[in-house]
Amino acid sequence: KRIVVLISGSGSNLQAIIDSIAAGSIAGRIAAVISNRADAYGLTRASNAGIDTQVMDHKQYPDRAAFDNALQETIDGYQPDLVVLAGFMRILTPDFVRHYAGRLFNIHPSLLPLHKGLHTHQRALEAGDPEHGCTVHFVTEELDGGPLVVQAPIPVLPGDDAESLQQRVHILEHKIYPLAVAWFCAGRLELTATGVLFDGTPL
Ligand code: GRF
Secondary structure, X not given: OEEEEEEOOOOHHHHHHHHHHHOOOOOOEXXXXXXXXXXXXXXXXXXXXXXXXXXXXXXHOOOHHHHHHHHHHHHHOOOOOEEEEOOOOOOOOHHHHHHOOOOEEEEEOOOOOOXXXXXXXXXHHXXXXXXXXXXXXXXXXOOOOOOXXXXXXEEOOOOOOHHHHHHHHHHHHHHHHHHHHHHHHOOOEEEEOOEEEEOOEEO
16 A cells, blocks of 8 residues: 655654554555655655655645645645645645545544644643543544544553653554554555444444
8 A cells, every 4th residue: 555644743653654664564655755844854754764755835835725735736646545644733625635535544642532633731631631642533624523543542640741641642652553554554444424444343
């Protein structure tokens, strides 16, 4: 399977997927890594792994629709089976999301549907949540609202702050994102009108 990964930053989740492919755990290859920021460290990670990189600066486009159109054209040049959002900090237009329906993943640092959007670790603390974690989901038009694929919880411990939670959640992100990608590439995950099927069974 052919995978395109979109990033905006460090790319530690990208690295986890690169490592998992190198270990033979994912039946796929990353055709390209695309960043909207030229200074994203994930571009270096991609280059180090011999992966094609592209920078597409959203500020060079008049509006969101123009950027998303250009982005879609670039992605489709690689004919991906799966598009992976890995810390890509742009909201995508409904047209873009619909175009990749059933083959667009995101990872979010909360136990969705809790804490959509930003500052999830701080918000989990302020809400007094006993547990926090991360979620891989199919992307739909609703921000951080698509059908869940896999979720990993951690307990919130006395003395935790946003930083310590972020660190522990990040470690789990690096486990569940490659797992979800592996399942998809093995043909075990399917998004249908009624929800996600895993090995043909509703999740
Ligand atoms: C992760 O926390 C992810 O959940 C969020 O953005 C961050 C990306 O981290 N969507 P990295 O660039 O993969 O290190």
